[in-house]
Amino acid sequence: MMSLYSATITLALVMDPLGNIPVFLAVLNNVDPKRRKLLVLRETFIAFLILTAFLFFGKNILEGMSISEPALGIAGGIILFLIALRMIFPPDEEQKVSKTTTEPFIVPLAVPLIAGPSTMAVVMLLANQAPQHLGLCLLALFIASLFCTAILVFADFLRKILGDRGITAIERLMGMILTTMAVQMFLTGISAFFHI
DSSP: OOOHHHHHHHHHHHHOHHHHHHHHHHHTTTSOHHHHHHHHHHHHHHHHHHHHHHHHHHHHHHHHTTOOHHHHHHHHHHHHHHHHHHHHSOOOHHHHOOOOOSOOBSBTIIIIIISOHHHHHHHHHHHHHOGGGHHHHHHHHHHHHHHHHHHHHTHHHHHHHHHHHHHHHHHHHHHHHHHHHHHHHHHHHHHHHHTO
16 A cells, blocks of 8 residues: 555646646636636646545446456556656647637646546555555545645746746656656556466
């Protein structure tokens, strides 16, 4: 089972708030700066509620689809590895941003930027690994969501202070950390499958 620290770090890395700063700023470009923070708070709260639902009901989803814990661990490791690669080698911003003139609601900020398929998969993996410690997993999700919210609320300020290069450098460092966690998760899944 992951500790509170490792679970929180994993969730925070997968949510990738630093990587989402350019996307959030682009999507909210036409929104009044005073209202922008309220929208970020709303969207991150919605994402938290969605991920909480997957935390508590993810096991039922897995059982319904007959997915074993080793299979989920291996798949989770592969997904995290792919996310880490995107953090280290990010796509062009034009590919990440869909231009919009209306105020966003749920899509694309809450889902899929924060509560995307990868984050949902990690939340279900945590719940499946420690069904008796769902409270700890919920606390990790809450702390990671607070961290993500804080980063995105101050997105304008952070971009001015760190600059695009600074944000990119930090994101790539986080990607390197996530790569090692992904490999460990994959190896754990392989070991459980082959009973090593």
